[in-house]
Amino acid sequence: MNSKLRKAIEIEVIYDLLDELDYYQLLGLERDADPAEVEPAFRAQSRILHPDRLARLGDAQLTRQATAIYRTVNEAYRCLKEPESRVQYDQELAQGQIRISDSGRSDAKAAGEASADPEKAARTEKGGKYWRLALQQWRDEDYQGCVMNIQFALNFEGDNEVFTEWLDKAQKAATDKAKTKEKNPYKLRFF
Amino acid sequence: MGVAVGIDLGTSNSCVAVVRDGEPVVLADSRGRKTQPSVVAYGHGGKVIVGHRARRNLIYAPQNTIASAKRLIGRRFLSDTVRRIMGHTAYEIVEGPNGGARCRVMGKVMAVPEVSAQVLRHMKELAEEALGEEVDQAVITVPAYFNDHQRQATKDAATIAGLQCLRIINEPTAAALAYGFKQGKRQHIAIYDLGGGTFDISILRLDDDVFEVVSTSGDTFLGGDDFDYAVADHLAEVFKRQHNVDISSLRTPRMKLRDAAERAKIALTAADEVEVRVPALARAQTGEELGLTAILTREEYGRIVAPLIQKTFLVCDDALSSAKMSTAQIDHVLMVGGMSRTPLIRQAVGEYFSKTAYTDINPDEVVAIGAAIQAFNLTAEDESGSSVLLDVTSQSLGVTVVGGFCEVIIPRNTPIPTDASKVFHTAHDYQTEVRISVNQGEGRMAADNELLGQFVLDDLRPAPRGEVRVRVTFEIDSDGIVRVVAQDLETGKSRDIRIEASSGLTDDEVQSMRFDHLGV
Numbered sequence: 001m002n003s004k005l006r007k008a009i010e011i012e013v014i015y016d017l018l019d020e021l022d023y024y025q026l027l028g029l030e031r032d033a034d035p036a037e038v039e040p041a042f043r044a045q046s047r048i049l050h051p052d053r054l055a056r057l058g059d060a061q062l063t064r065q066a067t068a069i070y071r072t073v074n075e076a077y078r079c080l081k082e083p084e085s086r087v088q089y090d091q092e093l094a095q096g097q098i099r100i101s102d103s104g105r106s107d108a109k110a111a112g113e114a115s116a117d118p119e120k121a122a123r124t125e126k127g128g129k130y131w132r133l134a135l136q137q138w139r140d141e142d143y144q145g146c147v148m149n150i151q152f153a154l155n156f157e158g159d160n161e162v163f164t165e166w167l168d169k170a171q172k173a174a175t176d177k178a179k180t181k182e183k184n185p186y187k188l189r190f191f
Numbered sequence: 192m193g194v195a196v197g198i199d200l201g202t203s204n205s206c207v208a209v210v211r212d213g214e215p216v217v218l219a220d221s222r223g224r225k226t227q228p229s230v231v232a233y234g235h236g237g238k239v240i241v242g243h244r245a246r247r248n249l250i251y252a253p254q255n256t257i258a259s260a261k262r263l264i265g266r267r268f269l270s271d272t273v274r275r276i277m278g279h280t281a282y283e284i285v286e287g288p289n290g291g292a293r294c295r296v297m298g299k300v301m302a303v304p305e306v307s308a309q310v311l312r313h314m315k316e317l318a319e320e321a322l323g324e325e326v327d328q329a330v331i332t333v334p335a336y337f338n339d340h341q342r343q344a345t346k347d348a349a350t351i352a353g354l355q356c357l358r359i360i361n362e363p364t365a366a367a368l369a370y371g372f373k374q375g376k377r378q379h380i381a382i383y384d385l386g387g388g389t390f391d392i393s394i395l396r397l398d399d400d401v402f403e404v405v406s407t408s409g410d411t412f413l414g415g416d417d418f419d420y421a422v423a424d425h426l427a428e429v430f431k432r433q434h435n436v437d438i439s440s441l442r443t444p445r446m447k448l449r450d451a452a453e454r455a456k457i458a459l460t461a462a463d464e465v466e467v468r469v470p471a472l473a474r475a476q477t478g479e480e481l482g483l484t485a486i487l488t489r490e491e492y493g494r495i496v497a498p499l500i501q502k503t504f505l506v507c508d509d510a511l512s513s514a515k516m517s518t519a520q521i522d523h524v525l526m527v528g529g530m531s532r533t534p535l536i537r538q539a540v541g542e543y544f545s546k547t548a549y550t551d552i553n554p555d556e557v558v559a560i561g562a563a564i565q566a567f568n569l570t571a572e573d574e575s576g577s578s579v580l581l582d583v584t585s586q587s588l589g590v591t592v593v594g595g596f597c598e599v600i601i602p603r604n605t606p607i608p609t610d611a612s613k614v615f616h617t618a619h620d621y622q623t624e625v626r627i628s629v630n631q632g633e634g635r636m637a638a639d640n641e642l643l644g645q646f647v648l649d650d651l652r653p654a655p656r657g658e659v660r661v662r663v664t665f666e667i668d669s670d671g672i673v674r675v676v677a678q679d680l681e682t683g684k685s686r687d688i689r690i691e692a693s694s695g696l697t698d699d700e701v702q703s704m705r706f707d708h709l710g711v
Contacts, residue, residue: 003573043401050579051608051669055357055569067608067668074606141594176636177594 015065023076127156143174193327197562203387208563218321241313253281265341308351334389335361336409359670363393365561378522386528388414406513422452591628591637621653
């Protein structure tokens, strides 16, 4: 069998199985693979499955199939290379979900951000109280309230850098929000 | 089938290369010149001149000569960028039928891809002459920071010029391909690409035959031209001091000063100081012609352009932080673009990365060489000697949500090709239509980003709110071009939606502009 034909069959087989392959299978990894193995596995699969590798065959349908496969390979790599999203995915996978759901993805992202700052940023009890309120208001998009509570929190912990950073952020968001009230140029409207 | 080449369609200069017997070769014109100015001059009777001869026209008939069309390509007439360009050009920029910027020269209005197509055809013909074979396919490079519109418009230019565009690739990525060709060593490299009109920085991981872009960042409005304008402003200031005449807002003297600034910049790469002489810039009240004579030192030049260089490092910081890397983890720095010839910039880049920048490959040719290598990767008979390029999307893709905010669907630096979906619900009872705006950029507010287009999902089943759900899938292909597919989750019916490129050309328009169809 010539190599071109073999490659074409290989792509078709994977394409047919695509909806059944989990991220580990797509990258050719064991489920307990070491984090350091993810990147080399992605490169190895890219060498074989990247649609550019098939461009020379000039078969449009095959290239389309390879593109669909490779989009999922990219998705798998993005998910498994970050520890937070990998943990999230492992949980979903245990429940039979082979693709990380969009909400799962954003939850994982939010979790990643949370570990970096908010809730734990306060060092005093009183500061913490206002800080938690401020964060809740941030989530509710009540930026003016958020600004006010951060300022209160700063009364107790004037040197907290996370607070000052968020104060800037909230002030900017509050101004932006005030502006859009006036203009609101591209509102996603539902008719 | 013809030959596949790589074309660096630059803001100021263009270059074409091809891989022959496994080695990349830059193709020169009959006089041995390896780069051609990206300048198109329009004459009487539909006559068009491109390249070196057109460049001379820039001084004598600037209103009929289009330089730096790349700055306009894929841009909306009402954008800030176009406003800024209008202050610098002698030809007229007008609004096209669908809001895109167009050029009016000799009474004829042209879409910008038609102008770029003249440059591409010039490069195609040059390559055909050099090779003695037909050239019909090309990989064309664009700045990494080009958005969907700009990429699509560049592809349209290729079609108009009679070239099949095999792939649009990013300039810094192309440079990395040229640098790492057959090198095989695992390493991290940064590409600092300061060209005529744009600045890009990309960070890549090279591993044998795989070239993986880790992150990229850029500024589509920061380039050598801005350095020239900064110096021209300085010269106008000197002239004002000498003669008490303000010429800073006059077109022709400005063009002369810009030209002098560019020549001074080039002279300063070798000399420590240069004498700038520009005759006949204005007339005194006595009727006497006034010219400028001034000395520009390297130090003075450095002082004038320092804020611009500093701006590039802010963009570098951003790319490094996206890659979660520090300058210490970068093994090599490669400098590309004409501006990398400036010793001052080499030195500043060296200091920023704490290592000497690699400049061995001719900065004017390296991008075209990379494009040629990618053309080879996509067309070579077998895989031996070819490499695979894994690029990322340089800007976030999002939709506008309530409050005018932008909700990111595909974040920047996501490897391409890629896709992502979002489910839209109806928000009102018996609503039968959902309107979605798609935009690209890093702004939190949609208004700060480039609006790619809007589309309407109609014919939805009238039902209580929230009941009708439509899944919209956004795809970005290997060229960095966006496609949208909507699927009604109730009926499973799917629809391919073309984002109405509100400033671009329709397929029919592109076809009607094709030079081979027009017989020009």
